Amino acid sequence: MFVQIRKYTARLRTSTHTQPADTRERRAHNLFEAAATYVVARAEDDQDRIEEAAAWVSPEALSFGVSELACRAVVALARDRDESPAAVARDLLGLPTG
Numbered sequence: 001m002f003v004q005i006r007k008y009t010a011r012l013r014t015s016t017h018t019q020p021a022d023t024r025e026r027r028a029h030n031l032f033e034a035a036a037t038y039v040v041a042r043a044e045d046d047q048d049r050i051e052e053a054a055a056w057v058s059p060e061a062l063s064f065g066v067s068e069l070a071c072r073a074v075v076a077l078a079r080d081r082d083e084s085p086a087a088v089a090r091d092l093l094g095l096p097t098g
Contacts, residue, residue, distance in 0.1 A: 031062065032069070034053050034054075036065075037052075037053040038050060039066060039069055041053055074089050077092075
């Protein structure tokens with residue numbers, strides 16, 4: 001799932017737009033777009049991109065989007081692994097399965 005998100009955001013960064021740069025910067029960002037970009041930037045330790053994505057939406061909206069992304073990622077990974085979401089979440093966080 002995270003690989004797909006990374007590929008998606010990489011395409012966003014490398015795609016060519018016909019709009020001038022200042023027009024793109026003023027475009028309103030979707031909270032899920034901000035969350036996906038923020039999480040990928042965190043995974044890649046890209047501080048500039050982290051700050052950019054965090055500025056796109058309010059902190060509350062970003063928190064909601066990151067939470068929703070985490071839920072969807074855990075569910076998708078659980079399906080792929082044929083495990084419960086609880087087992088996957090605990091495994092990702094390095095917690096004992098208890």
